[in-house]
Amino acid sequence: MMKETIDAATSAEQNLQDAIALLPKEMTPDRDLWSGIDKAINQKSVVESKGANNKFFIPTAWAASVVAAVLLTWVTLGPELPGSKPAINLVAVMQQNFQQQKQSMLVNFGTPDIKQLPVAMQTELVKLSSAQKTISKALADDPNNSDLLNLLRWTQQQELDLLKQLYSPQWQQI
Numbered sequence: 001m002m003k004e005t006i007d008a009a010t011s012a013e014q015n016l017q018d019a020i021a022l023l024p025k026e027m028t029p030d031r032d033l034w035s036g037i038d039k040a041i042n043q044k045s046v047v048e049s050k051g052a053n054n055k056f057f058i059p060t061a062w063a064a065s066v067v068a069a070v071l072l073t074w075v076t077l078g079p080e081l082p083g084s085k086p087a088i089n090l091v092a093v094m095q096q097n098f099q100q101q102k103q104s105m106l107v108n109f110g111t112p113d114i115k116q117l118p119v120a121m122q123t124e125l126v127k128l129s130s131a132q133k134t135i136s137k138a139l140a141d142d143p144n145n146s147d148l149l150n151l152l153r154w155t156q157q158q159e160l161d162l163l164k165q166l167y168s169p170q171w172q173q174i
Helices: 002-022 034-077 090-108 119-141 146-167
Strands: none
Touching: 090 119, 090 146, 119 146
């Protein structure tokens, strides 16, 4: 049975090879294809020329958007011109936000009395408050100094973290 299967496969392979040998070596199309090829090449060159416009347009659009962003930032945060409306005082907003966060935190803790804290903790809170006042005074002279703004934000966060650490409930050990 196995030999018959092998012989059948060999015979089928031989028949296939004979049929391939009878096929013509070249095939000619039924119609002239060059007109279609020419049309496709011309359409491709038209698309490429339109793409060349896009290649110029896209970087120009990016550059315009960057310029618009820079101008918007400069107008918003830039120097105040004489006769213009006063700019928002960023330091005052930061201080107000900090006071609201601090008050909210103290209310959540049941309005604890800060004077009942250990002296070392009271000293730390006084130092942080004093540092904030000094930084705020320096920012009055140079309101666009990002280093001072970051330092003010950092001292405010340190005070909030210290209050959170002092008044957050501690786990009791059994």
